Amino acid sequence: MHKSIVLFVAMSLTPEIVIAQLPDDSPRMSPLVRVVAQVEPAVVALFIPDPDDNRRFSSGSGTILHPDGYAITNNHVVKGETGLAVLRGKAVRFKVVGRSPEKDLAIIKLRDHQGHLPIVPLGHSHDVLNGETVAVVGNPGGRGTIVTAGIISAKGTHLTSPSALWASQTETKWRDDFIQYDAATNRGNSGGALINMDGELIGVVAALIPGEQNSSFAIPIDRVRRLLERIVEPELxxxxxxxxxxxxxxxxxxxxxxxxxxxxxxxxxxxxxxxxxxxxxxxxxxxxxxxxxxxxxxxxxxxxxxxxxxxxxxxxxxxxxxSGVVRAAEVPAETELNAGLSFEFFDGEFSVLPDFAQLAQSRKGSVESLDLKAIQGDTEDNFAVKLKGFMKVDDPGLYRVSLNSDDGSRLVFHGDVLINNDGNHPPMTLSRLVRVAAGLHPIEIEYFESSGENVLELKLERLDATKNGVAVPVSVSFMH
Structure with missing residues (x-):
């Protein structure tokens, strides 16, 4: 929902909007007008340069959450690590502080600004009301801060559910829900603010359905609150x-x-x-x-x-x-190990990951890579797998580890659960950051399949070795 545009330097010279001074009792000073006046200065227009053409920018929106310039946007808006934000009619630089690719969230920090910045306070989304008035503030079309208004249409929409009938017969708690609203939203609004009439941020604008009228979606702020520590990871x-x-x-x-x-x-x-x-x-x-x-x-x-x-x-x-790095395990020389992972296979019907210690295995074996087809054989549905071995890391550094599965999965790293992607759900990715030494790191991967697609993938990206501001994927190899 970001938009690509050709932008010239004059874009940064857009004059600031002057709000009319009216008596407090003026009928024009509605609750909506008061809220807009409060939050509008804290929503910024973002422009991200094309690495192949420095005159071409994609656009999106961001919402300032802290006076020092920390702001939230969508991950798909900020594909690189830097960009420009139009703040108070002037362009300032920003840098990405952290991101959650699978949840489409990113935190940026504005630079080169003067003094403390206005913010939009964090609200809550668990108590939003269908029909309550909301405002959307963003940067549609790259034209700068623009406000639209509407109502909450639905407070718990699952974008991965094919229909309400299907959802009524399926456990959906493992799927992310979204706030649906009807305020006008266009390309460039991504990362902008969904605001209630208390002037609080209750959602981050994330998606729309082009074939429908007034069907737009925001990431609920309660989910954002829970994810922020994993996005920023300051201690790590x-x-x-x-x-x-x-x-x-x-x-x-x-x-x-x-x-x-x-x-x-x-x-x-x-x-x-x-x-x-x-x-x-x-x-x-x-x-x-x-x-x-x-x-x-x-x-x-x-x-x-x-x-x-x-x-x-x-x-x-x-x-x-x-705080140091996670040290590699002390293991026999690689010449004494085999490539790949060992596995145990279990037949059965599961809706969540089982207690594998209580199950009798159907068979066991090994695979040279994380190849689910080779593990499951002719069994399409109703099985579980537990894999063990070592993940090989060639270079020390900061990595994003991603686990994608349909249905549930879990990654145990050095004996501790690093990623819990449990539940009956469509292909879904969760990730965590780790700072590790080179060498072999013990892992266990647990997985179950109920029905539908069979997906199990583990990926690595190195964050301290980027190309054009994008993390570099690293091939994953295993030993056992």
């Missing part, structure tokens, strides 16, 4: 550890976990503390913690945190520790 990116986990849905920076022995634990942070500020920056929620942590960990200093514990306000100093 900066290789410095703090050890605090927050409730992503709370309207405060509520601590829900403190890793035992971590810098936060040693400094005296407790579960159920509320983080008030970090290095003088106020925190409103878990997202603010992520943006602030990303900025703080890029330096080498201790972090000054103020927490609320009951009625007490406590200053706490945390010194982040250096």
């Amino acid at each position: 990116i900066h290789q410095r550890s703090v050890g605090i986990g927050l409730n992503p849905l709370a309207d405060s920076a509520l601590v829900t976990s403190v890793t035992s022995g971590s810098p936060a634990d040693k400094a005296g942070v407790h579960t159920f503390d509320v983080l008030q500020s970090v290095d003088g920056r106020p925190l409103s929620n878990a997202a603010d913690w992520l943006w602030t942590l990303d900025a703080c960990l890029s330096g080498g200093d201790a972090i000054s945190v103020v927490v609320r514990r009951g009625e007490q306000i406590l200053p706490i100093e945390i010194t982040p520790s250096k």
